[in-house]
Amino acid sequence: MLSRIADSLFWLHRYMERADGMLRLIKTSYILSFDKVASGITWEPALKIFTSLSSEEIETLKRNDTAVLQYLITDTKNLNSLKVIVTRARENARGVQDQITKEVWEQVNQLYHMINHSSLSEKLSGPDAIVMIDALISSSDQLCGITDSTMPRGQGWNYMNLGKFTERCLSTVEFTNTFFKLVDYDFTKEEDILFWRGLLLALSGYELHLKNYSNQNHNCNVAQQVLFDKNFPRSLYYSLERANKYLCDVTESNPIDGTPHICRSFGRLHSYVKFSDLAIVAETGLETFLMNIRKELNEFSRMLGQTYFSYS
Amino acid sequence: MTGDILFQQYPVVPHIWDEMKNAEHIRQQYHTIYDAVSNLNLQDLQQKDKLASELFMSQGITFTVYSNDEGIERIFPFDIIPRIITSAEWNHIETGIKQRLKALNLFLKDIYNEQQIVKDNIIPAALIASCPHFTREVFGIEVPYDIYVHIAGIDLIRGDNGTFYILEDNLRTPSGVSYMLENREVTKRIFPDLLANSNVRMINNYPLILHDNLMALSPRQNENPVVVLLTPGVFNSAYFEHTFLARQMGIPLVEGRDLVVDNQKVYMKTTAGLNQVDVIYRRVDDEFLDPLVFRPESALGVPGLISAYRKGNVAIANALGNGVADDKAVYTYVPDMIKYYLNEEPVLSNVPTYQLKNEDERQYVFENMGKMVIKETNQSGGYGMVMGNSASQEVLDKAKVAILANPRNFIAQPIIQLSTVPCLLDGKLQPRHVDLRPYALCGPNGIEIVPGGLTRVALREGSLVVNSSQGGGSKDTWVIDMPATT
Numbered sequence: 001m002l003s004r005i006a007d008s009l010f011w012l013h014r015y016m017e018r019a020d021g022m023l024r025l026i027k028t029s030y031i032l033s034f035d036k037v038a039s040g041i042t043w044e045p046a047l048k049i050f051t052s053l054s055s056e057e058i059e060t061l062k063r064n065d066t067a068v069l070q071y072l073i074t075d076t077k078n079l080n081s082l083k084v085i086v087t088r089a090r091e092n093a094r095g096v097q098d099q100i101t102k103e104v105w106e107q108v109n110q111l112y113h114m115i116n117h118s119s120l121s122e123k124l125s126g127p128d129a130i131v132m133i134d135a136l137i138s139s140s141d142q143l144c145g146i147t148d149s150t151m152p153r154g155q156g157w158n159y160m161n162l163g164k165f166t167e168r169c170l171s172t173v174e175f176t177n178t179f180f181k182l183v184d185y186d187f188t189k190e191e192d193i194l195f196w197r198g199l200l201l202a203l204s205g206y207e208l209h210l211k212n213y214s215n216q217n218h219n220c221n222v223a224q225q226v227l228f229d230k231n232f233p234r235s236l237y238y239s240l241e242r243a244n245k246y247l248c249d250v251t252e253s254n255p256i257d258g259t260p261h262i263c264r265s266f267g268r269l270h271s272y273v274k275f276s277d278l279a280i281v282a283e284t285g286l287e288t289f290l291m292n293i294r295k296e297l298n299e300f301s302r303m304l305g306q307t308y309f310s311y312s
Numbered sequence: 313m314t315g316d317i318l319f320q321q322y323p324v325v326p327h328i329w330d331e332m333k334n335a336e337h338i339r340q341q342y343h344t345i346y347d348a349v350s351n352l353n354l355q356d357l358q359q360k361d362k363l364a365s366e367l368f369m370s371q372g373i374t375f376t377v378y379s380n381d382e383g384i385e386r387i388f389p390f391d392i393i394p395r396i397i398t399s400a401e402w403n404h405i406e407t408g409i410k411q412r413l414k415a416l417n418l419f420l421k422d423i424y425n426e427q428q429i430v431k432d433n434i435i436p437a438a439l440i441a442s443c444p445h446f447t448r449e450v451f452g453i454e455v456p457y458d459i460y461v462h463i464a465g466i467d468l469i470r471g472d473n474g475t476f477y478i479l480e481d482n483l484r485t486p487s488g489v490s491y492m493l494e495n496r497e498v499t500k501r502i503f504p505d506l507l508a509n510s511n512v513r514m515i516n517n518y519p520l521i522l523h524d525n526l527m528a529l530s531p532r533q534n535e536n537p538v539v540v541l542l543t544p545g546v547f548n549s550a551y552f553e554h555t556f557l558a559r560q561m562g563i564p565l566v567e568g569r570d571l572v573v574d575n576q577k578v579y580m581k582t583t584a585g586l587n588q589v590d591v592i593y594r595r596v597d598d599e600f601l602d603p604l605v606f607r608p609e610s611a612l613g614v615p616g617l618i619s620a621y622r623k624g625n626v627a628i629a630n631a632l633g634n635g636v637a638d639d640k641a642v643y644t645y646v647p648d649m650i651k652y653y654l655n656e657e658p659v660l661s662n663v664p665t666y667q668l669k670n671e672d673e674r675q676y677v678f679e680n681m682g683k684m685v686i687k688e689t690n691q692s693g694g695y696g697m698v699m700g701n702s703a704s705q706e707v708l709d710k711a712k713v714a715i716l717a718n719p720r721n722f723i724a725q726p727i728i729q730l731s732t733v734p735c736l737l738d739g740k741l742q743p744r745h746v747d748l749r750p751y752a753l754c755g756p757n758g759i760e761i762v763p764g765g766l767t768r769v770a771l772r773e774g775s776l777v778v779n780s781s782q783g784g785g786s787k788d789t790w791v792i793d794m795p796a797t798t
Contacts, residue, residue, distance in 0.1 A: 002564060002566060003582060004569070004581075091546065094555075098564070102371075105371075105372060254583045
């Protein structure tokens with residue numbers, strides 16, 4: 001596979017995964033914002049994660065639902081807005097149109113046109129906002145399904161999924177960090193479950209949480225779930241397992257010089273999560289733990305680029 | 313309003329050949345369309361029109377217009393009423409194009425080797441020497457099977473008595489074939505029954521023929537030669553076509569930066585290391601292909617490519633230097649080439665052309681500017697063209713000055729009223745001028761032309777310029793087998 005193609009497929013899925021996580025967080029925050037009494041922090045995590053606004057700017061923006069939606073979804077001044085992310089995803093898809101299936105391309109294209117439609121801004125300002133957010137989420141879901149059911153399981157597939165799960169790890173790290181920061185990373189406190197709903201719904205893990213945990217020790221339970229739950233598809237543990245699988249497939253079919261190096265590097269990161277538990281995390285400090293993972297993931301992504309994608 | 317009325321209101325302009333209707337009657341080949349459309353009302357037709365646009369949009373068959381830093385996606389206008397050519401007409405076109413291409417291929421071999429045609433005084437040496445696309449860098453390079461033009465898009469027009477003329481030969485990197493194929497796919501969606509009932513000849517084997525031809529060019533005796541399509545990248549206006557063809561042929565779509573030349577062999581950079589390339593179907597112009605030989609600032613090409621080409625380690629389609637054969641001044645000599653190389657009379661005629669470096673002809677053209685179209689010899693795509701009947705006096709004067717400064721750079725042709733076909737515009741059927749570009753493929757087993765081609769339409773009323781860059785659209789083109797005509 002051409003290095004350029006592998007690079008684009010990797011980034012196509014990183015961007016689409018980012019868009020997906022963002023949409024879920026937006027929807028959750030938007031719905032929670034109707035319960036003004038809750039904790040009053042509804043838009044803060046989304047704005048912290050997906051914009052580079054200062055705390056003061058966030059402070060002024062966060063009380064205006066419409067303005068927040070516009071800034072997060074359609075405003076190209078925000079370099080991490082959904083529109084920018086999807087446009088980048090589509091650019092990557094466009095450059096590899098012959099390597100993805102026609103169905104995948106048409107779906108990426110459809111989502112792109114949806115976001116660029118002239119009426120979107122207007123609809124987001126009115127009562128139709130939730131309908132539009134749902135439509136976008138549904139389109140993103142369809143892309144996952146179409147990719148799964150039409151893409152051949154070859155090299156391209158491996159790079160795509162490597163991108164997807166790398167990004168998913170990063171998203172989970174960011175989301176978790178932002179929410180736990182609000183409670184000072186304190187496992188001993190017992191925050192209201194309504195507070196954690198924001199995080200859990202954004203990661204599609206609320207129902208699982210209710211099923212698995214019956215005690216009131218929510219802070220610990222939430223950390224346990226998002227970091228170590230083997231069956232939770234957005235946990236760090238699960239995402240790294242998947243990334244590991246696709247990395248193995250990539251290295252097997254491309255046995256070139258840098259391969260052992262990249263395998264060792266990723267192996268260290270993988271083991272760091274795999275052989276930890278909440279006690280170790282508490283000892284290290286959750287923030288340090290998450291920041292270490294973020295650093296290692298970014299280093300891994302860079303190394304992957306250097307080893308397999310260097311073409312220009 | 314029903315379709316029947318649409319037809320009744322269709323005007324026939326005198327002295328122009330209309331493909332659908334002669335003075336009073338609908339021509340036989342259009343009867344099925346006539347019947348089908350008559351049974352629909354205007355809303356149905358407009359619905360089909362809308363569906364067609366949506367199909368193009370959702371498939372990303374678009375080009376991007378940039379304004380205010382934002383890219384806006386546009387589709388090339390498509391008209392839903394197909395243009396129809398009878399099998400008898402098609403046979404004539406096919407024979408004519410095959411003959412012409414055969415001669416042009418022989419000419420290219422000759423001009424980059426022995427130059428007998430110049431030595432025999434058929435074509436003046438000065439004309440060749442002054443042609444900007446005569447490429448000395450490829451002199452003497454041997455190409456597989458002596459094929460220079462692998463893909464040709466020869467433009468035909470139809471004059472007021474229905475005769476087909478050759479308008480120009482596009483022998484470098486002709487584009488538009490994806491529109492020919494996609495237009496048909498869209499027609500299948502909007503007029504499914506009609507297509508099945510009309511005995512329309514199939515065109516969708518084009519990519520297969522092209523792929524076979526490209527495979528045959530491989531210099532290595534290898535069961536699975538590596539064939540790639542070289543594109544300038546996503547910003548090229550024909551990028552959709554490049555992805556389309558790569559996908560249809562199942563070959564990698566590469567950019568210049570994906571390739572590297574080592575020891576006069578071409579490789580592509582893959583995740584598993586370098587992989588040798590045998591055949592390049594390039595959609596990058598000659599002058600950008602190799603910065604070491606042509607334009608040094610080109611970032612689209614591959615340094616060293618020409619050395620690998622000269623050595624015979626890689627085949628390139630179309631061959632380099634073909635521009636000398638589709639130069640608009642050399643065009644005048646194609647009938648002579650046909651006689652010289654094939655000893656045949658041309659089946660399809662040229663449009664009469666005046667060489668402006670020739671003083672008598674120039675004088676005549678200047679006196680009859682209003683009836684002439686002036687073209688720059690090395691331009692294409694509708695650029696560098698002055699229509700004498702519609703241009704202002706100022707533009708004409710400017711053209712005269714430019715011609716006198718460099719007469720070799722211009723030719724003139726009498727304005728031919730292109731034939732018209734019905735188009736659905738503003739809720740009415742209206743006649744619009746069209747041309748026809750069939751795509752011919754030359755391979756070791758001869759020349760094949762898929763029955764059809766791209767019909768380009770000048771959508772503005774009265775306009776004779778069909779190029780997409782000048783507001784043109786396109787139509788699906790049917791070649792239909794008909795029972796013997798009455």
